[in-house]
Amino acid sequence: MWNDEEKAIFIQVLKEYGPDLADEQIDMLLQYSSKVVEENQKVNLTAITKPEEFAVKHIIDSLLVLDHVSAKSIVDVGTGAGMPGLIWAIVYRDCQYLLLDSLKKRVKFLGQTVSLLGLDNVKYLHSRAEEAAKASSIRESFDIATARAVASFQVLLEYCLPFVKIGGKFIALKGPDAKEEVTSSKKALAILGGEIEYIYDYQLPLDMGDRSLIVVKKVATTPKKYPRKPGTPTKSPL
Numbered sequence: 001m002w003n004d005e006e007k008a009i010f011i012q013v014l015k016e017y018g019p020d021l022a023d024e025q026i027d028m029l030l031q032y033s034s035k036v037v038e039e040n041q042k043v044n045l046t047a048i049t050k051p052e053e054f055a056v057k058h059i060i061d062s063l064l065v066l067d068h069v070s071a072k073s074i075v076d077v078g079t080g081a082g083m084p085g086l087i088w089a090i091v092y093r094d095c096q097y098l099l100l101d102s103l104k105k106r107v108k109f110l111g112q113t114v115s116l117l118g119l120d121n122v123k124y125l126h127s128r129a130e131e132a133a134k135a136s137s138i139r140e141s142f143d144i145a146t147a148r149a150v151a152s153f154q155v156l157l158e159y160c161l162p163f164v165k166i167g168g169k170f171i172a173l174k175g176p177d178a179k180e181e182v183t184s185s186k187k188a189l190a191i192l193g194g195e196i197e198y199i200y201d202y203q204l205p206l207d208m209g210d211r212s213l214i215v216v217k218k219v220a221t222t223p224k225k226y227p228r229k230p231g232t233p234t235k236s237p238l
Contacts, residue, residue, distance in 0.1 A: 001034065001037060001038045002033075002034055002037060002051055006050075006051045007030060007034070007051070009051040009052055009055075010030060010033060010051035010052070010054065010055050011026060011030060013051070013052050013055040013056060013060075013205075013206075014026060014029065014055050014059060014060070017055075017056065017060055017205035017206065018055070018059065018060045018063055019060075019063050019064070019066070019091075021091065025090060025091055028090045028117050029059055029087070029090055029091075031116065031117060032082070032086065032087070032090065032113060032117060033051075033054055033055070033058070033059065035109075035112075035113050035116060036054075036058075036081050036082075037049050037054070039109050043105045043106065043109060045080060045081040045106065045109065046058065046080075046081055052206070053208065056204050056205055056206055056208045057204065057208055057209070058083055058087070059087060060204065060205060061084075061173070061204055061211060062083055062084035062087040062088065062148070062173075063087065063088075063091060064202055064204075064211075065084070065171070065173060065200070065202075065213050066088060066091065066092055068171065068200065068213060068215060069088065069092065069144060069171065071095055071142075071143035071144040071168075071169075072094075072095055072096065072143055073095065073096050073097075073098075073141070073142045073143050073144070074088065074095055074096070074097050074098070074142060074143065074144045074145070074146060075097075075098045075099075075100060075138070075142045075144075075145045075146070075160075075163045076088075076097065076098070076099050076100065076145075076146050076147070076148075077100050077129050077145055077146070077147045077150065077156075077159050077160050077163070078100065078101060078102070078129065078147055078148075078150035078151075078159070079099040079100060079101050079106075079110070079124075080101060080106060081106065081109065081110075082099055082110055082113065083148055084146060084148055084173060085097050085098075085099045085122075085146065086099060086110065086113065086114070086119075086122065089119055089121055089122045090117065090119070093121055095121060096121055096122075096123075097121060097122045097123070098122075098123050098124070098125060098138070098142075099122060099123070099124040099125070100124075100125050100127060100129060100132055101124075101125075101126065102126070102127065102128045102129075103126075104126050107124050107125070107126040110122075110124040111124055128230050129159040129160070129227060130159070130227040130228065130229060130230045130231075130232070130233065131230060132163075133159070133162035133163055133227050134227075138163065139162055139163065140162065140163065140164060140165050140166070140218075140221065140222065141163070141165060142163050142164055142165060142168060143164075143165065143168045143169070144164070144168060144169050144170070144171055145160040145161070145163040145164045145168075145169075145170045145171070146160075146170070146171045146172070146173070147159065147160055147170075147172055147173070148172075148173040149173070149174075151233075151234060152181060152237065153172055153174060153178070153181035153182060153185050153214060154181065154184060154185040154188050154237045154238065155233045155234055155237050156170075156172055157170070157185060157188045157189060157192050157194060157216070157238070158188060158192060158226055158227045158228070158233040158237075158238060159227060159233060160172075161192040161193060161194050161216070161218060161222050161226075162192070162222045162226055162227055164218040165218065166193075166218050166219065166220065166221060167217075167218060168217075168218045169197065169215055169216060169217055169218065170194060170215075170216040170218065171213065171214070171215055171216075172213070172214040172216070173211065173213060174211070174212045174213070174214055175209075175210070175211060175212065176201070176209075176210040176211065176212060177212075178199055178201070178212030178213075178214050179199060179212075181214075182196060182199065182214060187238055188237065188238035189216070191223070191226070191238055192222050192223075192226060192238070193218055193219055193220035193221055193222045194216040194217065194218060194219065195216065195217050195219045196214070196215075196216055196217075197215040197216060197217045198215050199212055199213065199214050199215070200212065200213040200215070201213075
């Protein structure tokens with residue numbers, strides 16, 4: 001749990017290096033971040049707990065890409081502690097979110113946090129992506145699917161594109177090796193109905209690393225056989 005000095009550092013970094021945010025948004029992001037750090041003592045949510053690093057590598061990193069997001073419905077696959085989906089939901093309220101994770105303890109944390117913050121635009125689901133994407137109620141129904149630091153891009157395509165409607169997008173938050181990952185994913189893109197729209201490279205403040213955003217447009221229906229059985233996409237990527 002952060003003390004008052006650590007909370008002040010978090011707010012200062014967010015105000016100085018983050019996007020322009022209302023006081024209410026900053027307060028909610030602080031509540032969320034404090035809750036993650038507190039719960040992290042019981043459930044493995046993040047290795048990053050220092051306020052300055054948390055503000056940059058989790059909050060600002062998630063918010064820097066919001067200019068590339070325009071949607072009414074978003075699914076965050078393998079959301080973990082709610083990054084980026086829950087962070088986006090705090091700032092970008094004109095959208096409905098589904099946070100998906102395979103670990104029950106993380107989903108319980110998400111439910112508690114959504115209630116704490118009073119967010120009415122967020123739902124959460126305990127399920128593996130390979131199973132959830134088979135449900136007709138949500139398959140190919142989202143404007144955007146996103147994932148951050150979950151798996152290789154090649155595997156993420158099979159996890160995420162089945163959720164996206166034609167004309168929608170899959171947005172992957174990746175490290176600086178994005179172009180190499182895209183090169184090895186041409187077959188998966190063709191099979192799953194995706195097409196690279198663009199790659200956006202950016203740097204985090206305070207020299208905390210290079211990042212890339214890969215934006216994939218859904219141009220064709222994903223065949224019903226995908227995603228394959230749980231574990232298969234990781235063991236045998238397309």
